[in-house]
Amino acid sequence: GSVVSLLRPVISPAPASGRLNLSQPVVPAPDQIGTKRRRLYELFFEGPKAQTLLLATNEVALGFSSLYFLTAGQKPDGKIVETLKDEQSSSRDVCHIFTVTKGLIVCHALDANPDLNYVNDIGSKILELLETEAHIIILASDSLSNFKTVDLELDRQSDLLRKLVSDSWQESTSWSSPPPPPLESPNMVSGIPAALMTFAQFKKIPCLILINYVDSKTLDSITLQGFKKVFEIPLLQSFSPTIPQKNVEKRLRELISKVEQGNLYI
C-alpha cells in the first residue's frame, strides 16, 4: 500500500501502473514540528548516524538494553531534550543516545508513558539519528494482562514475544531461526514505537518492533529472556552475549538493586 502525507500537495509523475505515485511524499522538516506547540524537542548528538538503530522503551526493554548492549556505567553520547514553553522554560531529557559501535546506536526512551500528543515530535527527532539506508529495531514490553487472546494456554504463560514489521522489513533474510509470531489482532502498539513504525511505513524504512509481554515489570532472567531473540537477527548477531555468565548475573543483580521496591506489599 501507499502512504500519503496530508501536509502539502504532492505532484509527481504518474507510475506506469496507473496507481497514485507516493514515492516522494512530503514530510515537514523536523524543526517545523512543534514551533507553535507548547513543548519543543531538540536532539543533541554529534556522532556518526546509525545504520541500525535499537530503541528501548519501557522498563524491561531498558534493562535488557543496558545489560546486553552497554558497558557498566556507560554514559550517553547524546540526548533528546524536551523544553516546556512556559515561564520557567523547564527542560528534561526524554531520550538518551549511546553509540555502541560504528553503525549501531542504542536509544533509550526514558519515559515509559510519554504524552501521546507529543510522541510524533519525539519520533521525528529519533529519525534524525538514521542514515539513509538504515534499519530500526524497537524493544517494547507490556503487561501480559494487556495481551488479548482466547487461547487459554497463552493466557497462562509468564511471558510472550510478538513482532510487528514494516512493509520494507525483509523477513526472509532477517532471522537465523524461526521468527517470533506476528502480533495478533486486536492487540496494538502505541507511543513512541507506534510513531516510529508509522514513520517507517511512510518512509519505507525496515522496522521491527519486538513486544515482550511479561507478568511483572521486575527485571529478572524470565522477564528479560524474551528479548534475547533479538540476537538471532543477523544485523545484531555480532553483539551476541559474550560476557561470562557470572558477570551477567552480577550486573543483573546490580540493575535490580537500583529499582526502588517498597515493603508495603510483599
Add this chain to the structure above:
Amino acid sequence: MLQECLPTRSHPSFQPTVSIGNVGQLAIDLLLASSTGTEKYGDLAHPALIPLVGSGETVEQTWTSCQVHVNEKSKVAFVQLRSDIAKGREREFVDDFMDWFKRSEFGDLVILSSLDAVERGESQLSGSQFRYLTTNPKGSLAKEFGLKEDWLTLEKRPGEQEPRLYGSGLAKQLLQNLSQDDAVEAVFLFVFCTEGDNLNIATYLTDIFNQWKGSIPCEESTRKPKFRFPSTWQHLYGNPIQSNIY
C-alpha cells in the same frame, strides 16, 4: 498527470470522526469487514494523528492509525481513523485533510459520527435515533444524494442558529469548514448514543447506511445485511474470564 491516474477520482468517500462511543469508527470497521472487494489502498500520515499500529485482518498486514480502503467495483473509498487527534491540533488536521480530499478529487464526502444522547432535545428522546445533515442548507442536496425520505434532519433547538453537535468530535469542525467551501458536498450521518459498549449502535448505523448505499450484500430471504464482524471487535473489554480460577 497525477490526478488522471487517481483510481479514487469521483469516488464518494466515507469516513468516521472520533466521536462519543466511537460509533463512526466501529461502523467503518464493520463496513470494511463486511463489504466484499474492498482492499487497503494506503496509509495516511499526519503529525497531529496520535500514532497506533497493529495487525490487520491478516497478520501479514501492519496497519497504522489512518488508512484508505477502496472498492473498485462499487467505486467507493473508505477512510478509517483509528486514533484521536493531538490536543489543540484539530483545526490543523481538518484543514490538511480537506486540502488532501480536494486534491485527490474524491466525489462526495460522507461522515459517520455520533452525538451525545444526554444532549437530546425533547423531540429526540423517542423514535429513530438517527439524524443527518448536509452542507447544502436548502436541503436540495438531499435529493442529489438520494437520501431516504424518512430520514430526519438534525433539529435545531428553539432560538439557536445551528444544531448542537455535542460529542461529534471533528464533525463540527468539518461542518464549519465545508459550510464555507462550495467545492465539496458532504453528508453527515449521526446516531445518538452514550459512552460504553456501542457495537449494537454501530451495527444500527451501518444498517441504515447500507439501506442507502448497498455496500454490504444482503440475505435473499430476509434482506438483512450479511455482517462479518471484524477481528478488532474481539476482546474490547479484555480476555474472557478463565474458568479454572473457580
